[in-house]
Each structure stands twice: as structure tokens, then as C-alpha cells.
Amino acid sequence: MQRWRLRAACIGADPEMFFTNDAAAKREAKGICKGCPVSRQCYAAVMEAERADATEAPETNRKRRYGIFAGLTSHERWARIYPEAAKLQRERGNAKRKRNRDKGVRNDLRVVPQSG
């Protein structure tokens, strides 16, 4: 084990907090990382390991990542390794949200026949 890990702020913290989908727990975990004295070393270690592991298609690789390290979610780290794929994914998300917004506006404008 690298010596810097002995000074990690997450030692003794509930590991569930770092491996959850709960937004409040994620924020709490990120707060711990923010005050961690070895966050730079943690970032370098996790990014080195995940870059070495980034050998397949971006989308396949994204699904294999998990946990918060160095204050970054798995998706945030993935986006740093695959910036082009992340950009494409953002653009698709924005287009989908726009379509849904437009659909919502059309639904709001629809005239509902009054009965009676």
C-alpha cells in the first residue's frame, strides 16, 4: 500500500457513502474528498489505473466504473478519459431534453374539450 493512503480522509468513513446512487450520500463523500490531504495522490492513482483500463469502447468502459474517488464520480472520471464520447453523450442528452420540453409545451397548448 502506498504510504499516502494512510493519511486519506476517507479512512473510517462509511464506504457505502462512496459507492451509492444516493445524491445526498454522494455529496457527503465529495465533501470528505474536498478536505482530504492526499486528494492529489488519490486523483493521480485512480486516473492512472482507469486510463490503463480504458481499452474498450467508451460506453462499455463507462458501465464498468464505480465509486467516488478524489471527489469525482465514476462518470466524471470517465468523461476525463473519454472527452469526445462525453461531449457526444451531453449533446444527445441536451437534444433529448429539448425534445421533451417541446413535447411538454405542445401538451400544455393542447385544447381539452369541455364536457357538458
Ligand code: SF4
Ligand atoms: S480524495 Fe477522497 S477517495 Fe481519495 S483518499 Fe481522499 S478521501 Fe479517500
